[in-house]
Amino acid sequence: MKNRSSRPWLATALLLASCAGTRPAPVATTAPATPAPTETYPKGVGLDMADLDRTVNPCDDFFQFSGGNWLRNNPVPSYASSWGPRNLLGNRTQALLRQILEDAAANRTAAPGSNLQKVGDFYAAAMDTAAIDRAGLAPLRPELERLAAVRDAAALHREIIRLQDLGVGVFFQVGVGVDEKMSSQYAVQMGQGGLTLPNREFYFKTDARSEKVKAAYRAYMQQVLELAGAPPALAQLDAATVERIETRLAKASRTPVELRDPQTNYNKMTVAAAQKRYPALDPKGLLAGLQMGKAQEIIVGQPAFLDEVNAVLKTENIPDLKAYLRWHLLRSTAAALPTPFADAAFRFSQAQTGAKQQAARWKRMQAATDSYLGEAFGQLYVDQAFPPAAKAKALEMVNNVKASMAEHIQTNTWMSAPTKAEALKKLAALRVKIGYPDVWKDYSSLKITRESYLKNLLAARQWENRREAAHLGQPIDRTEWGMTPPTINAYYDPTLNEMVFPAGYLQPPFFDPQADDAVNYGAIGGVMGHEMTHGFDDQGRQYDAQGNLRDWWTPADAAEFTKRAAVVGRQYDAFSPLDSVHVNGQLTMGENLADFAGLTVVYGALQKQLQQRYGNGPRPKFDGFTPEQRYFLSWAQLRRTNIRPEALRQQIATDPHSPGQYRTIGPLMNMPQFQAAFGCQEGDKMIRKPADRAVIW
Known part of the structure; x- marks a missing residue:
């Protein structure tokens, strides 16, 4: 799920x-449920009997009995963190998807603006590592220069809006979704976000495992900031600044268990009330900049978290806030x-x-194509794979x-x-x-070319965010899919x-x-x-x-x-x-x-x-x-x-x-x-x- x-x-x-229903005859409890050696049974489809570990009693450890041999014979590949049947199916599916993508990328005669052209050009640009390496930071330079030019709170706020529009989740999450207490309409929803580590707990745990992850987090920030042109001393200083700001956000964040309570994570307020409570965040200006200005209300998931965001924007100096934004811009685009x-x-x-x-790389870029052009790509897949x-x-x-x-x-x-x-x-x-x-997404307004993978990625993010924002005030679209x-x-x-x-x-x-x-x-x-x-x-x-x-x-x-x-x-x-x-x-x-x-x-x-x-x-x-x-x-x-x-x-x-x-x-x-x-x-x-x-x- x-x-x-x-x-x-x-x-x-x-x-x-x-x-x-009819209960099957019981098997012996002193030994695994294995067919008697003198009996012959028809072979079934869908279960591999060689995977069973018949030395284990199913009534003692069914996990080992049902697949112990498989577990021994299928270690985790070096490129994976875990391995199971879903990965094996994924490999088979990826082989077909790769062929679809390579055929699309090789097709230079696809109709301009068609799904085939967009999928082919997106994948071709993503796979062209030579062009990506030659370009360096040039495709991202306009965004970096915009951020560098920020001198005051108003300009910083505009940059937060810009980054949110480009799918960079700085400080918080915001979007349009179904109103949980009025499911016949859409609503603007805001909630906690803006962290690099997986959740708030990682910022405060002090066991050896957590400290190892935090050390990698610090090294990652410093490496990326240096790659982006910062001198080592400045990169180290900015990384420490980012960690300090993120720790403030983490402290105000709810735990994973607390986030499971839908009632406490539903807090509707008027835009006017939100504006009064979070003046430094400026919800009214934020929504206007994200094409959600028609909203009269906001559903705030975690009000105390936005209190802290508001305080961060009021109390942190502009250079430190810029360091935080720059880091998240780089982090969110590192793959491109x-x-x-x-x-x-x-x-x-x-x-x-x-x-x-x-x-x-082809596996990573296949996943990226599925993520950013999923239904255009999916149409090509379904034609071949689903009778x-x-x-x-x-x-x-x-x-x-x-x-x-x-x-x-x-x-x-x-x-x-x-x-x-x-x-x-x-x-x-x-x-x-x-x-x-039954109704596919219409990608006609999304421009994809072979010029730059990064530009395609940012264009696709912005297109999806604006498509979602356009739902506001419209009837619920029950044809949409989330996968x-x-x-x-x-x-x-x-x-x-x-x-x-x-x-x-x-x-x-x-x-x-x-x-x-x-x-x-x-x-x-x-x-x-x-x-x-x-x-x-x-x-x-x-x-x-x-x-x-x-x-x-x-x-x-x-x-x-x-x-x-x-x-x-x-x-x-x-x-x-x-x-x-x-x-x-x-x-x-x-x-x-x-x-x-x-x-x-x-x-x-x-x-x-x-x-x-x-x-x-x-x-x-x-x-x-x-x-x-x-x-x-x-x-x-x-x-x-x-x-x-x-x-x-x-x-x-x-x-x-x-x-x-x-x-x-x-x-x-x-x-x-x-x-x-x-x-x-x-x-x-x-x-x-x-x-x-x-x-x-």
Whole structure:
């Protein structure tokens, strides 16, 4: 799941309930569930039996049982920080995308202004490292000179507006999005930002790992500032200035967990009131300069943070503020500057992720093309990679999962009738988008040439910001997508009450029309259930059927949900993948709830599908495993991940998703369905006592 807005994404919710259906014969609990050597079973599609570690009892460690051999045989490549099935699919997808891009770049006869011309020219300019190195800082010189010419507060304010317009997030984030409490209209939204380190915590931690990251941060700033022409002594001084200002901002920032509360991060005020509260920031002038001047109100995510921004602008001297702005301009464009700048940025990322070498340039520029021209590029991709039959099959699965979710709501034992009625209303209103947009973005006003990669990058950022600003005062555009078609991911948007599955995700191993139902339901079906139940997790449950941030729960039901969700939080707090490092059960709450609930709901959908297909007759085993066992194996095999310690520490500090091993075993430890499928007994490591289980749905 991925966030489309400046606020952290809404995560997940619901959970475990018994599902009807035929239970498979239990397997022995003293040894792994392996087919008897004298039996012969048809070979299945979608699961690789060689990946299993049959020396491990599935009831003791299902993560290792389901993929231990794969984990041993697939170390993290030198250019990556982690490695899993999504990376393997990414490699296959990248090969096709690379061919599309190289063909587009080689085509010098594409119609001027066409998507083919823009995609080809963008990629060609991005790949021309010789031209980029020759140009040096020349393409950025106009912006650097504008900044150098600043002499007073008014000129500084104009420069802040200019940088925000170019996608350089100095001091704060600002944009236009759906109003969370009035989802039929757009609103201006402002919130915390302006940091170089991943979040506020990194500025204040003093452990050895954090100090190493901060040392790399300081070295990165000094290297880039020197590359941009500053003498070493001045570069060191400016880097210290930037760190001091960012530390002020970090101290006023909310924590990642605090950012998960949509109610406290929604603070609407009139522009006049904001102008009075933040005079040095000058919200009225800011919005006018960003083409949002028609706004009468602003939704401020973190008012105290903007108090500090206002104080920074009042109390810091102009040269120091210019140093901060100059750094962020250089940092945000480093990938499009000469090679030494990109190398410096990679060295900084190494300290955070542990990657040993930089990814090949074509991979980085393919990702950039997808980021800046995603739907123009995506149209070329969809034409080659996504047949209509795949979309139809995916929609059928979504409908089955939706029907199972409705049953789980109806049969819930602790939720009152009024709350159930609202939940069913929300589920019925849920929109589903599969594959690619019905209406594509119109890039006709965006000019892309082969002259300069940096100029293309800044032009694309400015175009997107102005396209977004133009939404203000317009009806909600429900055709828009927050991910591009080749993306190997999915998301749920609470303000639109929709879930979106790009074409890039709907291919093996996540979705294979040739695989049996159990494998597809455990793979992409699990993702569908995950995204669907995000609408009912600790955050998503606060939005109603229309996407409005509104409390539709009775007080008793809300209290019961919170009590049950807290059990999940405590379970994940106890997981420790590294010495002295624990998963943050509050930060990962939404995603954990979505995994729990999604698995349970989709298990019910699979049982319905199997009943329709086989009735009360025998259900075939493939590779010696029952459909129920293959369902859980499919879920687990798609979450097997090798990850470097540096990246794992960073994930736990910043990512609302738990590490792969806990996404695998965390939900299953609470599921009677898993216990039945593999014949597990009380006392097995994968099985929690009934009194300790997390049960929501």
